[in-house]
Amino acid sequence: MNANYQLPEITLKFKAGNYTKHKINCSKTCANLLREMYDADTLEYTESFIVLLLNRQNETIGWNKVSQGGLNSVMVDIRVLFTVALQAGATSMIISHNHPSGSLIASEQDLTLTRRVAEAGKILDIHLLDHVIITAEGYTSLADKGLI
Numbered sequence: 690m691n692a693n694y695q696l697p698e699i700t701l702k703f704k705a706g707n708y709t710k711h712k713i714n715c716s717k718t719c720a721n722l723l724r725e726m727y728d729a730d731t732l733e734y735t736e737s738f739i740v741l742l743l744n745r746q747n748e749t750i751g752w753n754k755v756s757q758g759g760l761n762s763v764m765v766d767i768r769v770l771f772t773v774a775l776q777a778g779a780t781s782m783i784i785s786h787n788h789p790s791g792s793l794i795a796s797e798q799d800l801t802l803t804r805r806v807a808e809a810g811k812i813l814d815i816h817l818l819d820h821v822i823i824t825a826e827g828y829t830s831l832a833d834k835g836l837i
Contacts (some may be wrong), residue, residue, distance in 0.1 A: 710748040713741075713783065713818070716830035720821055723785045724828075726752055733825050736763035738786045740770055742779035743818070750777050760789060765802060767809055774815050781816040782806075788822055793829040795822060795836065803831055 713719050726739050736758040742750040753773045756763050763786055774782055784806060799822065807817040819832040831837050
């Protein structure tokens with residue numbers, strides 16, 4: 690390699706290791722699993738955005754906290770979201786965020802983000818199965834509501 694033209698090597702690393710796979714077959718199972726990933730001490734204080742990555746059998750590969758936000762919003766960079774999914778070899782995903790306010794109603798911003806993720810997923814062949822909103826008292830599945 691020419692010393693005047695050196696570029697950094699881009700590497701990706703994912704190591705599954707030994708873990709228990711969870712089969713996701715309904716929104717309740719998914720919400721219960723997702724709830725374990727949120728910090729119970731801040732669930733009613735700040736918003737977080739989490740992606741749950743799945744294989745072809747709808748079994749969990751892993752999860753990632755994509756973003757941490759403020760009191761009533763969280764910014765999500767779709768490029769970061771799909772970088773994690775591609776790195777893990779996911780064929781589908783479930784996205785989730787919490788509403789510190791306790792509201793189980795999806796905002797227009799929530800719906801817009803869901804549509805954008807679903808469209809990007811079609812291009813990359815990574816299917817968006819659900820967008821689950823978590824609160825201290827319950828959850829809402831946008832798939833169950835027919836919004837995906």
